Amino acid sequence: MSYVRTLFLSTLLGFAACGAAYAETIAIIGTGQVANALGPMFAEQGHTIIYGSRNPARDTVRELIARTGAGASAAQPAEAVARAEVVMVAVPWDALPDVVRSLGDLTGKIVIDPTNPRIVGDDGLRDWAHDTSNAEILQELAPGARVVKALNTMNWRTMVDPMATGGPVSVPVVGDDEQAKAFVVELIDAIGLEPIDLGPLRYARMVEGMYILWGNANTLERGFNYYLRPAP
């Protein structure tokens, strides 16, 4: 990572330039599809990845660490969080409250929420799981965290290879902490997706709703990708 880029990211994170290496450690909680897609890509951008797993010694976790390279490691979730300034909670949507409670103090940390709350009705279509959003529930559970909703609006395959969809793919990003959001925008831009800052965290419910529409379109065999173009 160049000095200029390092300086930029450390400034966004609120650290002095000399603390940049510390600021670039990202704890990804969970070792499923999203962690497997994003962990290696973030590592390619110069970040140090530490996976938070309930079983960090499992063979699949070891394989993920090896594929990630660049000094990646794994630990129990709370330990991974303690060693990082940026945290992604890539866990099942309904496990998120219990997981967040188990992570220890998230105060001051950027916490990226890619989860997709939904229930599935008798007709097979997804619907709202609750009246608020997972991101706002996360923020209530960890008031000092710098929560950013992002990366929930596409399949992991699209994260890895967005151009395979036939064109650019937008990534809605919302959050109340402008510096945290700017860091996440930079992180997403660096892996070849097109982040769009869509405002405060109260809009997370709309962003989570995009997955509901997108997923239902697939169920109805009318699958689509989208690109939010800047207004002229």
Ligand SMILES: NC(=O)c1ccc[n+]([C@@H]2O[C@H](COP(=O)([O-])OP(=O)(O)OC[C@H]3O[C@@H](n4cnc5c(N)ncnc54)[C@H](OP(=O)(O)O)[C@@H]3O)[C@@H](O)[C@H]2O)c1
């Ligand atoms: N799959 C996609 O394409 C995609 C795309 C965008 C967003 N998302 C969202 O991102 C989140 C992660 O998706 P994913 O597909 O990576 O999920 P996944 O493959 O099911 O993996 C979730 C990981 O969370 C950890 N975990 C912690 N607590 C858990 C619990 N109580 N039960 C099960 N696993 C638990 C597990 O890691 P350890 O066993 O190592 O602890 C597991 O590997 C979900 O909320 C999903 O809605 C998924």
